[in-house]
Amino acid sequence: MNVNLNQTITAFGLGLWLAGASCIASAADAGDGEAIVKARCTSCHNLEKLKVYASRSPEDKRVAKWEKFLPSHNLPKADERAAVIAWLVDFTKTP
Numbered sequence: 001m002n003v004n005l006n007q008t009i010t011a012f013g014l015g016l017w018l019a020g021a022s023c024i025a026s027a028a029d030a031g032d033g034e035a036i037v038k039a040r041c042t043s044c045h046n047l048e049k050l051k052v053y054a055s056r057s058p059e060d061k062r063v064a065k066w067e068k069f070l071p072s073h074n075l076p077k078a079d080e081r082a083a084v085i086a087w088l089v090d091f092t093k094t095p
């Protein structure tokens with residue numbers, strides 16, 4: 001009885017810890033970039049238009065351009081910008 005209760009409490013604690021850890025781990029990955037863009041950027045340019053706009057500069061110059069452009073273009077936070085740029089690189093990649 002005692003052992004079972006302890007195991008239950010330990011498992012519960014571990015579950016909470018894991019939930020917290022996965023939250024932190026996913027805070028700035030490229031999946032978030034897509035979520036940010038869909039939530040905050042597609043009111044002006046839908047994804048197709050964004051691809052056209054974002055693909056105007058040569059592939060090797062884009063990241064540098066976005067680093068300069070995006071802080072004053074609705075994306076002032078560095079961690080969000082990193083996530084969006086990571087996603088944009090993938091999104092505009094020519095196959």
Ligand code: HEC
Nearest residue numbers: 037040041043044045053054056057065069073074075084
């Ligand atoms: C208020 C409207 C508006 C919002 C909101 C907006 N954009 Fe834009 N964006 C534009 C317009 C207009 C252009 C085209 C500008 C031009 O023709 O140079 C553009 C162009 C761009 C470009 C192309 C830049 C280039 O390389 O020339 C990128 C990348 C971009 N937006 C990303 C974003 C992201 C990411 C967000 C959300 C955080 C966002 N935009 C939100 C209006 C908006």
